[in-house]
Amino acid sequence: MNAWDELVERCARRRREKIGPLSEDAYAELVLAVREDPASFVDDPTEAALLVLAQALDAYRASCRNDDLLDDAAFEAERRRRMSALRAESERAAQMAERSLDARLLALLAQDLDPDPLLGGLIELEREFGPGARPEGDAWEDVFYRPRLRLRAAVARACLDGARFKMAASASASLVDVAPRDQLGARRTFALALARLEDEKGFDALDARFDRRGDAWSHLARVILLFKLDRMSAARRALRGYEGLCEGGAYALLRPTYVEPYLPDRPETVPGSFEESMLAVREAEPIIADVPDFIGWCQGFDWLVASAERFARGRDLDW
Amino acid sequence: MAHDPKREDYQRLSLRFAQGLDGADPGVAMRAFASFGQRFAQDRDSLPQSDADRAFHLVALATEVVDYRLPFATDEQAPELIQRGKDLLDEALSLDPTCYDALRMRSSSEAPSVEARYRVLADRADEVRAYCEAARDEAASSLEGERAMLAANIAMRPYWRWLASLAEEALICGRNTVAAEVAERLLESDPTDSCDVRFTLAYALAKLEDETGLARLGERYATISPQRPANDAWMLLARAALAHKRCDLLAARDLLAKLLEAYPTGAGALVRQVELPDGEFSRLRVSPYSEDELILAVSEGIVLLQEGSDRSGRGVLGSWVAGTVASLRPEAAAEAMRDRGSEGAQKS
Numbered sequence: 033m034n035a036w037d038e039l040v041e042r043c044a045r046r047r048r049e050k051i052g053p054l055s056e057d058a059y060a061e062l063v064l065a066v067r068e069d070p071a072s073f074v075d076d077p078t079e080a081a082l083l084v085l086a087q088a089l090d091a092y093r094a095s096c097r098n099d100d101l102l103d104d105a106a107f108e109a110e111r112r113r114r115m116s117a118l119r120a121e122s123e124r125a126a127q128m129a130e131r132s133l134d135a136r137l138l139a140l141l142a143q144d145l146d147p148d149p150l151l152g153g154l155i156e157l158e159r160e161f162g163p164g165a166r167p168e169g170d171a172w173e174d175v176f177y178r179p180r181l182r183l184r185a186a187v188a189r190a191c192l193d194g195a196r197f198k199m200a201a202s203a204s205a206s207l208v209d210v211a212p213r214d215q216l217g218a219r220r221t222f223a224l225a226l227a228r229l230e231d232e233k234g235f236d237a238l239d240a241r242f243d244r245r246g247d248a249w250s251h252l253a254r255v256i257l258l259f260k261l262d263r264m265s266a267a268r269r270a271l272r273g274y275e276g277l278c279e280g281g282a283y284a285l286l287r288p289t290y291v292e293p294y295l296p297d298r299p300e301t302v303p304g305s306f307e308e309s310m311l312a313v314r315e316a317e318p319i320i321a322d323v324p325d326f327i328g329w330c331q332g333f334d335w336l337v338a339s340a341e342r343f344a345r346g347r348d349l350d351w
Numbered sequence: 352m353a354h355d356p357k358r359e360d361y362q363r364l365s366l367r368f369a370q371g372l373d374g375a376d377p378g379v380a381m382r383a384f385a386s387f388g389q390r391f392a393q394d395r396d397s398l399p400q401s402d403a404d405r406a407f408h409l410v411a412l413a414t415e416v417v418d419y420r421l422p423f424a425t426d427e428q429a430p431e432l433i434q435r436g437k438d439l440l441d442e443a444l445s446l447d448p449t450c451y452d453a454l455r456m457r458s459s460s461e462a463p464s465v466e467a468r469y470r471v472l473a474d475r476a477d478e479v480r481a482y483c484e485a486a487r488d489e490a491a492s493s494l495e496g497e498r499a500m501l502a503a504n505i506a507m508r509p510y511w512r513w514l515a516s517l518a519e520e521a522l523i524c525g526r527n528t529v530a531a532e533v534a535e536r537l538l539e540s541d542p543t544d545s546c547d548v549r550f551t552l553a554y555a556l557a558k559l560e561d562e563t564g565l566a567r568l569g570e571r572y573a574t575i576s577p578q579r580p581a582n583d584a585w586m587l588l589a590r591a592a593l594a595h596k597r598c599d600l601l602a603a604r605d606l607l608a609k610l611l612e613a614y615p616t617g618a619g620a621l622v623r624q625v626e627l628p629d630g631e632f633s634r635l636r637v638s639p640y641s642e643d644e645l646i647l648a649v650s651e652g653i654v655l656l657q658e659g660s661d662r663s664g665r666g667v668l669g670s671w672v673a674g675t676v677a678s679l680r681p682e683a684a685a686e687a688m689r690d691r692g693s694e695g696a697q698k699s
Contacts, residue, residue, distance in 0.1 A: 194667045195659035196596045198560040230528045323525035325466035
């Protein structure tokens with residue numbers, strides 16, 4: 033979530049509503065002015081809350097940068113500290129504006145709950161805030177509607193983590209329906225859920241819907257799907273594809289690492305990057321665990337292991 | 352009903368014995384048959400039998416050792432029992448290389464992973480089918496009446512057990528579509544489901560979150576197993592899993608209550624959720640609605656219970672089931688938790 037960008041856009045739109053119609057150029061001027069000093073344009077409690085969230089997220093992300101230097105115990109303590117700081121700030125923001133769904137969502141996610149209680153909380157939020165008036169066109173374009181989309185995406189991920197795959201699929205499907213350009217990457221959760229449900233038709237339809245562009249999630253999901261369907265030569269080819277198309281894909285799969293919880297959504301990444309491979313493997317974890325010999329089968333391919341090792345050497349990572 | 356190799360051994364020899372009496376004087380035949388039971392128990396070698404019959408007898412002995420004694424053996428006794436089981440199966444295979452029960456049990460104990468076990472079963476299923484069907488056709492053409500039916504049924508059993516094992520392995524491997532397909536293939540070949548593969552099928556459908564398929568399976572019970580309604584632990588647990596997955600917790604809780612009604616002493620098993628090794632010959636023989644049956648169903652149900660990233664280590668459904676059973680049957684659950692705690696203390 034880019035809270036600053038959204039804050040700017042929200043403030044500019046509210047200001048425009050107040051002062052009446054503006055030419056495109058004038059609106060662009062206004063946006064520049066807001067960007068310069070967003071705080072001075074905040075005149076609604078929801079934006080005031082968003083300002084607090086933007087600052088809290090900056091502080092949270094900044095504190096993640098020193099993790100590499102910490103040992104396990106210090107890392108765990110630091111993780112707890114920054115999560116509870118973020119939670120406290122989110123709760124403060126939620127008190128400033130009770131209709132700030134983002135604040136409520138972050139406060140919930142920062143509790144780092146197990147899938148079941150998390151999903152319970154998310155569904156509670158969906159009930160409380162209702163579906164809202166669905167904007168025309170791609171719902172993402174309406175900055176005031178985005179918190180609802182983020183909530184839905186969190187529901188989909190909590191369902192995937194909690195072994196509710198049909199629900200994960202339907203929540204993701206509803207997202208790609210209302211926001212077809214899918215800036216939140218619901219198609220990724222969707223692809224993993226379909227792989228776990230062994231729904232090859234659905235998986236193929238989803239792939240086609242996004243012009244078969246593919247990413248770490250869909251490449252990995254395809255390998256798992258074909259493995260589950262016992263189409264082993266096809267699974268092997270798909271594994272080759274995953275290894276070739278996703279940077280550090282082999283390493284991410286064979287040496288999975290801890291990934292911070294998504295607060296409030298999946299971090300922005302460079303397409304095809306190692307970071308994407310890591311995130312995809314982390315998200316696929318519950319469905320990989322359900323295929324007990326999957327990793328063993330992957331390890332049986334020398335080229336995959338060699339690729340992982342090469343990547344580790346190149347990046348100076350443990351192997 | 353699970354398969355009973357001792358009973359099957361008896362059936363095989365009595366069938367052959369009866370064939371040998373054909374054409375004899377009825378009085379002589381009658382007297383001879385009266386002595387069969389005693390000879391079977393005490394002087395088995397004096398009875399007419401083929402190498403295949405002898406091999407199957409060894410399978411029955413091996414089953415006794417690996418499925419019914421090994422689970423209760425101490426760590427000191429275990430290696431000897433495992434070796435004895437292997438030796439019996441090897442001997443069976445040396446007598447009859449097409450003793451598919453022995454082959455299945457032997458390769459299962461040798462396979463280094465569930466994947467390898469699955470692979471052997473999947474790759475050779477057609478071969479086993481062709482062999483058993485040929486044996487069945489021969490039995491049907493050389494015998495008449497009830498004997499022909501029994502012989503045909505016996506001829507097919509190794510294939511049925513093969514498919515039942517394959518369905519279970521597929522489920523363990525996370526290949527739920529395959530598990531469901533194999534179970535259907537078995538039901539087609541053995542419509543009265545002597546292997547109770549519909550239990551495995553219920554779990555596969557729950558894993559696929561196929562509500563319609565599971566509901567239809569419930570309806571099919573009337574023809575598959577008219578004697579036993581669809582309230583076995585597998586079916587109820589599969590339905591509870593689906594209700595839990597769609598967040599219908601009231602319905603899921605209701606199904607757990609039904610499960611405890613059908614298995615009144617089962618609360619402990621549902622709280623402990625112990626995973627046991629599957630029977631090598633077939634699913635272990637236990638009484639319907641006994642606590643043991645529930646223990647088996649829970650053990651096979653680990654694939655459903657332990658899914659999801661739940662930090663308790665029990666899985667999302669597993670935690671919920673343990674917690675809900677504890678609220679439905681607090682005393683039994685507390686006792687089970689104490690047992691669980693002391694087991695953990697002993698291990699560490």
